[in-house]
Amino acid sequence: MSLHTGSPSSTEPSRERRRLALNPFFGEADPVAGMETAPPRHRLPDGPMPPSTAYQLVHDELMLDGNARLNLATFVTTWMEPQARVLMGECCDKNMIDKDEYPRTAELERRCVAMLADLWNAPDPSAAVGCSTTGSSEACMLAGMALKRRWAARNADRYPASARPNLVMGINVQVCWEKFCNFWEIEARQVPMEGDRFHLDPQAAADLCDENTIGVVGVVGSTFDGSYEPIAELCAALDALQQRTGLDVPVHVDGASGGMIAPFLDPDLVWDFRLPRVSSINTSGHKYGLVYPGVGWALWRSPAELPEELVFRVNYLGGDMPTFALNFSRPGSQVVAQYYTFLRLGRDGYRAVQQSSRDIACGLAGKIEELGDFRLLTRGDQLPVFALTTTPDVEAYDVFDVSRRLREHGWLVPAYTFPANRQDLSVLRVVCRNGFSSDLADLLMEDLRLVLPELRRQPHPLSHDKQAATSFHH
Numbered sequence: 001m002s003l004h005t006g007s008p009s010s011t012e013p014s015r016e017r018r019r020l021a022l023n024p025f026f027g028e029a030d031p032v033a034g035m036e037t038a039p040p041r042h043r044l045p046d047g048p049m050p051p052s053t054a055y056q057l058v059h060d061e062l063m064l065d066g067n068a069r070l071n072l073a074t075f076v077t078t079w080m081e082p083q084a085r086v087l088m089g090e091c092c093d094k095n096m097i098d099k100d101e102y103p104r105t106a107e108l109e110r111r112c113v114a115m116l117a118d119l120w121n122a123p124d125p126s127a128a129v130g131c132s133t134t135g136s137s138e139a140c141m142l143a144g145m146a147l148k149r150r151w152a153a154r155n156a157d158r159y160p161a162s163a164r165p166n167l168v169m170g171i172n173v174q175v176c177w178e179k180f181c182n183f184w185e186i187e188a189r190q191v192p193m194e195g196d197r198f199h200l201d202p203q204a205a206a207d208l209c210d211e212n213t214i215g216v217v218g219v220v221g222s223t224f225d226g227s228y229e230p231i232a233e234l235c236a237a238l239d240a241l242q243q244r245t246g247l248d249v250p251v252h253v254d255g256a257s258g259g260m261i262a263p264f265l266d267p268d269l270v271w272d273f274r275l276p277r278v279s280s281i282n283t284s285g286h287k288y289g290l291v292y293p294g295v296g297w298a299l300w301r302s303p304a305e306l307p308e309e310l311v312f313r314v315n316y317l318g319g320d321m322p323t324f325a326l327n328f329s330r331p332g333s334q335v336v337a338q339y340y341t342f343l344r345l346g347r348d349g350y351r352a353v354q355q356s357s358r359d360i361a362c363g364l365a366g367k368i369e370e371l372g373d374f375r376l377l378t379r380g381d382q383l384p385v386f387a388l389t390t391t392p393d394v395e396a397y398d399v400f401d402v403s404r405r406l407r408e409h410g411w412l413v414p415a416y417t418f419p420a421n422r423q424d425l426s427v428l429r430v431v432c433r434n435g436f437s438s439d440l441a442d443l444l445m446e447d448l449r450l451v452l453p454e455l456r457r458q459p460h461p462l463s464h465d466k467q468a469a470t471s472f473h474h
């Protein structure tokens with residue numbers, strides 16, 4: 001399938017400027033003026049139209065999008081306070097890259113990096129380096145590039161002449177890591193799932209490492225089931241590898257979701273810069289960082305982890321401002337909203353919000369388990385996310401049927417098949433976020449109870465197009 005092809009001719013009527021029953025109210029003042037034709041959809045209209053008309057046309061078409069708050073598939077923030085929206089509106093015309101023009105926005109970005117370095121226990125938070133990004137995907141690309149560049153510098157005698165770099169990870173990594181390996185020509189070495197282990201095994205990861213390994217990615221937590229990967233154990237396995245072989249393999253922690261959960265709810269879990277082997281961490285400000293899309297963060301333990309030649313300089317108050325990014329222009333809104341949220345909530349506020357999401361996830365998981373038809377793979381007690389499947393005696397329907405029936409009630413609960421070596425396992429996953437209240441969770445339970453009797457009466461599972469059902473679960 002090609003990307004963004006031109007207009008499908010079948011949907012465009014032969015006479016483009018056809019008469020159309022547009023609502024006459026959409027006209028500016030005179031309901032009969034200028035409202036006789038609909039604008040073409042796949043080429044630029046010949047002339048302008050009143051802003052109110054354009055607004056209404058676009059607004060109406062978008063009504064058919066799903067309701068973001070009922071989307072239990074996404075990790076991305078779907079609710080913010082009105083004050084945050086106001087601030088975002090005030091900053092949407094400021095270009096993040098113009099550090100000279102907007103020095104206060106640049107300063108707020110730096111404060112966010114400092115706050116995260118402190119939150120993630122950098123040994124010297126003032127020495128940690130980092131930047132905002134459009135999301136975790138860009139942050140992971142940057143972190144991966146730094147790993148690759150450091151490995152290349154250590155192996156200048158062999159690369160690019162003969163050696164080919166590899167990156168070790170669990171097969172459950174988010175798709176951005178496959179993209180990274182593809183775009184930067186790195187071999188992805190993936191530890192498969194095995195039995196009831198749905199994420200990386202530390203020893204298996206260490207066993208995949210060799211002299212061409214640029215690093216190991218550990219995920220806190222996994223998009224597949226919300227579980228945390230054992231980062232401390234991974235570092236210990238790599239410590240042992242170094243003792244045995246001399247190979248010193250750095251770890252990057254993909255904390256897209258958990259980077260903003262674990263520090264507040266699991267302060268004793270050691271997964272971050274407290275582990276000397278962890279050289280960089282990313283998170284999505286727009287997931288449990290509680291900001292609308294798109295903002296992410298990438299941090300390195302110290303300048304030594306980020307090769308100097310990757311950093312570009314832009315003008316900043318007549319001086320030099322280092323930047324590390326794939327893109328150039330980007331609005332200031334999201335970074336400002338991140339700073340607002342840090343300021344607004346503080347540690348206690350974040351703890352309360354995340355605890356409430358975890359409580360709702362655990363409560364909902366428990367209630368679904370009580371129905372008797374489902375087996376929980378995770379319980380929502382790490383990320384506020386849980387995955388479940390049907391019990392072996394359920395033969396009348398499958399998780400894809402459940403997903404489809406819930407959709408009739410407005411709920412988006414994705415169903416998908418696990419990767420190797422558990423392709424036999426199909427699951428539903430529920431992501432609980434700020435804004436998914438216990439009232440909404442009760443309503444979801446009500447709807448699930450409503451569809452179950454019919455599902456149980458089915459002669460057999462009805463979903464044929466399982467690939468389509470699996471499309472959105474990252």
Ligand SMILES: *Cc1c(COP(=O)(O)O)cnc(C)c1O
Nearest residue numbers: 135136137174176223254256284
């Ligand atoms: C969501 C996610 C990503 C990608 O993050 P974006 O912010 O959507 O670009 C990467 N890794 C993990 C573990 C994720 O959950």
